[in-house]
Amino acid sequence: MSLNVSLTPELEEYVASKVDGGTYKSASEVVRDGLRLLQAADESKAEWAAGARARIEHGWQEAQNGQLVDGPAAMERIKSRMEATLKGRSKKRA
Numbered sequence: 001m002s003l004n005v006s007l008t009p010e011l012e013e014y015v016a017s018k019v020d021g022g023t024y025k026s027a028s029e030v031v032r033d034g035l036r037l038l039q040a041a042d043e044s045k046a047e048w049a050a051g052a053r054a055r056i057e058h059g060w061q062e063a064q065n066g067q068l069v070d071g072p073a074a075m076e077r078i079k080s081r082m083e084a085t086l087k088g089r090s091k092k093r094a
Contacts, residue, residue, distance in 0.1 A: 005031065 007015065015030045024030045062068075 015027050018024045018030045019027060024033070
């Protein structure tokens with residue numbers, strides 16, 4: 001299958017720089033690689049959205065069953081975990 005695609009001058013220049021720089025052998029390779037990356041990003045977003053919907057549904061079911069968490073207590077746990085994470089990062093840098 002062959003397609004003709006119109007690009008902005010900036011994108012044409014970018015594609016040409018990839019070919020001229022030796023990263024790709026042709027403009028078609030640049031476009032195919034870009035489309036593969038776009039496809040992977042779309043799939044990743046779809047997986048994230050499906051996971052988010054599942055987590056929301058799980059939380060909704062817990063709430064319906066009366067398995068609720070005290071807001072201030074939950075925020076304290078989150079704050080503690082964040083502080084521990086930050087301390088761990090600062091120790092790695094030292």
